[in-house]
Amino acid sequence: MISLDEAQSLIYQQLGSLPVERIGILEAYERVLAEGISAPLDLPPFHRSPLDGYALKGEDTRDAAPDKPCRLKLVEKIPAGYAPRREIVPGTAARIFTGAPIPSGANTVVRQEDVREEGDQVLIFQPVEPYSNFSRSGEDVLLGEPVLHQGQLLTPACIGMLAALGIVEVPVFQRPQVGIISTGDELVAPPQPLLPGKIYNSNVYTFAGLVTRSGGLPRIYPTVVDRVALQQEALLQALRENHLVITTGGVSVGEFDVVKESIEAIGGTLLFWRIAMKPGTPAMAAQVGDKLVIGLSGNPAAATITYYLLVHPAIESLAGRKEMGLTRVQARSEDVFTKTSGQRRFLRAKAYHRDGQLWVKLTGKQNPGVLKSMIYSNALIDLPPRHSLARGEMVDVLLLPF
Amino acid sequence: MISLDEAQSLIYQQLGSLPVERIGILEAYERVLAEGISAPLDLPPFHRSPLDGYALKGEDTRDAAPDKPCRLKLVEKIPAGYAPRREIVPGTAARIFTGAPIPSGANTVVRQEDVREEGDQVLIFQPVEPYSNFSRSGEDVLLGEPVLHQGQLLTPACIGMLAALGIVEVPVFQRPQVGIISTGDELVAPPQPLLPGKIYNSNVYTFAGLVTRSGGLPRIYPTVVDRVALQQEALLQALRENHLVITTGGVSVGEFDVVKESIEAIGGTLLFWRIAMKPGTPAMAAQVGDKLVIGLSGNPAAATITYYLLVHPAIESLAGRKEMGLTRVQARSEDVFTKTSGQRRFLRAKAYHRDGQLWVKLTGKQNPGVLKSMIYSNALIDLPPRHSLARGEMVDVLLLPF
Numbered sequence: 001m002i003s004l005d006e007a008q009s010l011i012y013q014q015l016g017s018l019p020v021e022r023i024g025i026l027e028a029y030e031r032v033l034a035e036g037i038s039a040p041l042d043l044p045p046f047h048r049s050p051l052d053g054y055a056l057k058g059e060d061t062r063d064a065a066p067d068k069p070c071r072l073k074l075v076e077k078i079p080a081g082y083a084p085r086r087e088i089v090p091g092t093a094a095r096i097f098t099g100a101p102i103p104s105g106a107n108t109v110v111r112q113e114d115v116r117e118e119g120d121q122v123l124i125f126q127p128v129e130p131y132s133n134f135s136r137s138g139e140d141v142l143l144g145e146p147v148l149h150q151g152q153l154l155t156p157a158c159i160g161m162l163a164a165l166g167i168v169e170v171p172v173f174q175r176p177q178v179g180i181i182s183t184g185d186e187l188v189a190p191p192q193p194l195l196p197g198k199i200y201n202s203n204v205y206t207f208a209g210l211v212t213r214s215g216g217l218p219r220i221y222p223t224v225v226d227r228v229a230l231q232q233e234a235l236l237q238a239l240r241e242n243h244l245v246i247t248t249g250g251v252s253v254g255e256f257d258v259v260k261e262s263i264e265a266i267g268g269t270l271l272f273w274r275i276a277m278k279p280g281t282p283a284m285a286a287q288v289g290d291k292l293v294i295g296l297s298g299n300p301a302a303a304t305i306t307y308y309l310l311v312h313p314a315i316e317s318l319a320g321r322k323e324m325g326l327t328r329v330q331a332r333s334e335d336v337f338t339k340t341s342g343q344r345r346f347l348r349a350k351a352y353h354r355d356g357q358l359w360v361k362l363t364g365k366q367n368p369g370v371l372k373s374m375i376y377s378n379a380l381i382d383l384p385p386r387h388s389l390a391r392g393e394m395v396d397v398l399l400l401p402f
Numbered sequence: 403m404i405s406l407d408e409a410q411s412l413i414y415q416q417l418g419s420l421p422v423e424r425i426g427i428l429e430a431y432e433r434v435l436a437e438g439i440s441a442p443l444d445l446p447p448f449h450r451s452p453l454d455g456y457a458l459k460g461e462d463t464r465d466a467a468p469d470k471p472c473r474l475k476l477v478e479k480i481p482a483g484y485a486p487r488r489e490i491v492p493g494t495a496a497r498i499f500t501g502a503p504i505p506s507g508a509n510t511v512v513r514q515e516d517v518r519e520e521g522d523q524v525l526i527f528q529p530v531e532p533y534s535n536f537s538r539s540g541e542d543v544l545l546g547e548p549v550l551h552q553g554q555l556l557t558p559a560c561i562g563m564l565a566a567l568g569i570v571e572v573p574v575f576q577r578p579q580v581g582i583i584s585t586g587d588e589l590v591a592p593p594q595p596l597l598p599g600k601i602y603n604s605n606v607y608t609f610a611g612l613v614t615r616s617g618g619l620p621r622i623y624p625t626v627v628d629r630v631a632l633q634q635e636a637l638l639q640a641l642r643e644n645h646l647v648i649t650t651g652g653v654s655v656g657e658f659d660v661v662k663e664s665i666e667a668i669g670g671t672l673l674f675w676r677i678a679m680k681p682g683t684p685a686m687a688a689q690v691g692d693k694l695v696i697g698l699s700g701n702p703a704a705a706t707i708t709y710y711l712l713v714h715p716a717i718e719s720l721a722g723r724k725e726m727g728l729t730r731v732q733a734r735s736e737d738v739f740t741k742t743s744g745q746r747r748f749l750r751a752k753a754y755h756r757d758g759q760l761w762v763k764l765t766g767k768q769n770p771g772v773l774k775s776m777i778y779s780n781a782l783i784d785l786p787p788r789h790s791l792a793r794g795e796m797v798d799v800l801l802l803p804f
Contacts, residue, residue, distance in 0.1 A: 029611040052656040081587030083598035157776040160608030166592040185483030190568040196485035206562030209431040254454040254499045330758035356732035374559040
């Protein structure tokens with residue numbers, strides 16, 4: 001048995017990166033940037049009026065007062081989207097609208113609410129500071145500035161930034177294709193009739209959603225019974241067709257747990273088998289050629305928890321993300337949990353904020369086969385070996401993404 | 403001008419719910435359940451062995467001791483997936499594997515590590531408590547128990563639960579189709595050449611990602627210049643083709659801000675125009691027939707922030723979700739912000755956990771046109787009117803989803 005940290009680092013060491021493809025920014029939401037992006041232009045691209053008003057030289061208004069307004073001759077009107085044609089010289093001003101370029105010679109914009117227009121003149125009643133209401137070109141982003149880095153997950157704001165910079169195509173890493181194989185004579189695909197001793201296969205459905213969430217493309221294979229010859233065949237096919245393969249079930253110590261044997265039979269090299277953690281102890285990983293197989297318990301909650309701890313960061317890493325894995329935070333426990341274990345234990349829990357403090361409470365039964373407590377869970381309490389949980393105690397918590 | 407709370411409730415009042423469709427559970431990830439689901443069977447469906455071992459009557463082992471083991475006759479072997487054929491009577495036991503049904507008559511399972519097999523007998527060296535290592539049928543979910551409620555967002559664990567219950571098709575609400583129209587003579591679609599006075603349209607790209615994240619299907623329309631006749635036409639088309647329409651730009655007070663006029667020209671009834679908040683003051687909403695148009699500022703950061711506050715919960719509500727809007731928490735400010743305003747202000751910020759405490763720091767310039775600070779933001783500080791921000795102060799924070 002190895003520690004979870006060792007298991008994670010053995011997996012990471014096997015993971016390469018995927019080829020790069022260029023895609024349109026409208027398809028790039030939630031993809032991972034394969035190269036850093038520097039700004040090809042200033043943002044804004046010109047000195048810009050942040051409001052509707054009058055562009056002028058601030059110096060012209062130095063002596064303006066309510067009873068002695070400064071009068072400037074209006075030389076043009078500049079709506080957003082149009083280039084000014086006239087330079088502002090002393091004694092002149094231009095009508096200007098939000099987003100329009102400030103004309104050359106002007107160094108400030110006075111709000112329309114603060115002035116009066118009279119014929120071809122504008123009257124200003126108080127001094128206006130030069131460079132107030134003046135959005136400089138490049139004030140948001142400077143030409144050449146690195147804006148997005150390699151490994152950045154493209155959020156809506158990132159996509160908007162790319163568009164603002166005139167970039168419509170970006171290099172992203174291919175999405176990892178992930179094969180999902182469930183094993184076990186007891187599994188029946190819903191909605192077939194449930195004969196005695198059988199249960200419905202649920203893990204592949206859970207995993208399809210999880211793989212999508214992690215940034216991968218799930219591919220589900222038919223369930224394989226506990227026979228080495230059949231498992232070998234299924235593994236070989238899934239390894240050919242995917243960047244990573246996950247199996248569930250058949251990794252325990254019983255005589256029908258043949259996933260390990262099947263992997264070894266196709267020439268796989270075991271990276272580890274059994275992790276000192278609960279639930280999910282019988283997890284394993286193996287290298288087959290240049291591909292990785294991660295074998296998880298068939299118990300639904302154990303499978304989901306070990307997915308989050310082993311597979312989720314592996315897919316994120318394959319997808320090219322720089323920050324991987326679950327966010328670790330500290331929270332105060334609302335609950336008591338007295339069943340200690342010699343192994344590190346992960347408890348299904350719900351984290352929530354109250355009065356600037358993060359709290360965490362258990363979501364129900366913690367048996368490895370119980371699914372219901374997983375539905376309400378958005379976090380895992382990470383309990384060290386031989387620790388129980390006291391009410392009000394600060395504990396380590398991993399936040400689940402979904 | 404109305405308050406943000408009033409604006410939000412005026413919008414909610416207009417929102418109906420969308421038709422229901424039945425889809426396969428593999429397509430149901432991140433969809434919203436239109437009807438509650440009760441369990442059509444017990445989970446597990448039978449008393450189940452949680453480990454590899456021997457099923458027996460606990461009473462038979464009452465006098466077992468290391469030097470005086472209890473001997474039971476093995477009557478069958480039950481792998482997972484198979485129905486037991488023999489009843490366990492006093493003096494007998496069955497070899498059993500993880501997940502297999504516990505045979506009738508047995509009330510406990512002893513771990514294989516704790517016993518010894520000798521010929522057709524198993525030797526037990528200490529008393530075994532009845533109903534230890536015994537997963538009762540229905541211990542996870544009971545037949546008839548309500549498991550998922552109407553309005554539930556279907557996470558991977560929910561999909562797995564549906565499969566475990568043998569359910570492969572679920573009623574979900576249709577995804578809201580959301581039309582996105584940008585307006586403004588200054589906008590150019592990337593990557594066209596940027597003539598003087600023009601900027602690249604970025605809002606529709608940001609919004610396409612945001613609408614997807616909120617659970618809607620974005621549909622982008624070509625940019626419309628600031629002319630009522632053209633805007634009318636674009637609005638009418640978008641209203642015909644979508645459940646909700648968002649516009650950006652053209653909602654301020656300048657003479658080229660004609661979105662409000664265009665909406666009124668097609669018979670729209672204004673719900674509000676101008677909200678007492680910064681950025682994003684000139685937001686508006688109108689009802690046109692049974693559809694809603696929400697008009698947002700063209701400034702990228704203002705547009706994104708008002709999207710999160712007005713449009714995101716509207717789409718979630720249309721999508722049938724019960725819990726809508728951003729999560730509000732309290733956090734400690736790492737930064738100072740002294741520029742007070744008479745209006746409620748939302749500051750772009752990054753929230754992070756440290757020592758069980760949620761902290762928040764500003765992500766950069768807060769001008770409504772600045773996009774860069776939005777990229778690094780995962781939260782908005784909600785600053786009341788006339789409030790500045792002091793270092794170490796507890797503030798209200800809205801967490802952004804992406």
